Amino acid sequence: MGTSKRFNETVNKLYKAFHENNLKPLSFQHCAVGTILDHKTYWKEFSDANGSLQLNYVGVVHQRLERKFNGYSPLELLEIEKTFLQGCGYQLPLHHTTFSSKKVGKKVLFNGLEAVIVLLCKFDNIPNVxxxxxxxxxxxxxxxxxxxxxxxxxxx
Incomplete structure (x- = not known):
C-alpha cells in the first residue's frame, strides 16, 4: 500500500510539531491546520467559527474554485481542524467560554493527532495507518x- 505525497508531508509536519512540543490546539498557527499550512493563518478566514464545518463567503469562493492549500480544499481543512479539536476534547464550535487556557498534555494532543491521521487516511482512501x-x-x-x-x- 502506498501513500500520497500530501499524506506523507502532512504526517511528517504533524509528527515533527508533536515531538517538538509545537502543536497547540488553540493557536491558529500551531494547531493541526496551521501546522499543515506551514504556520500560516489565512485558513481561519474560511469559516466564522473555529471548529465549524460551515464555510463562510471566502471559504465558499475558494471551495467552488477548487483551490487547494498544501493539497487540501477549504472544507477538508475545516474538517481536519474540527477532528483535531474534538480529538483533544474540546466542545465545538470553540467559544471563549468553552475552553480553558491550561497547557494541553501529550496524551490529549496524541488523541487529537490520532483522530486527524485516521481522517487523512479516509481522505486518501488508504487503510488506517x-x-x-x-x-x-x-x-x-x-x-x-x-x-x-x-x-x-x-x-x-
Whole structure:
C-alpha cells in the first residue's frame, strides 16, 4: 500500500510539531491546520467559527474554485481542524467560554493527532495507518512477521 505525497508531508509536519512540543490546539498557527499550512493563518478566514464545518463567503469562493492549500480544499481543512479539536476534547464550535487556557498534555494532543491521521487516511482512501492490529496479525496458526506487515502498510 502506498501513500500520497500530501499524506506523507502532512504526517511528517504533524509528527515533527508533536515531538517538538509545537502543536497547540488553540493557536491558529500551531494547531493541526496551521501546522499543515506551514504556520500560516489565512485558513481561519474560511469559516466564522473555529471548529465549524460551515464555510463562510471566502471559504465558499475558494471551495467552488477548487483551490487547494498544501493539497487540501477549504472544507477538508475545516474538517481536519474540527477532528483535531474534538480529538483533544474540546466542545465545538470553540467559544471563549468553552475552553480553558491550561497547557494541553501529550496524551490529549496524541488523541487529537490520532483522530486527524485516521481522517487523512479516509481522505486518501488508504487503510488506517494508526490501526496497529495489522502489524500483529495472528490467524491462530501462523504469526506474520511484524517487519513484513509494516512494510506492506507503508509501502516500503
Amino acid at each position: 494508526m490501526n496497529c492490529s495489522a502489524l500483529f496479525d495472528y490467524d491462530g496458526k501462523q504469526f506474520h512477521s511484524t517487519q513484513t506487515k509494516y512494510q506492506d502498510l507503508v509501502g516500503v
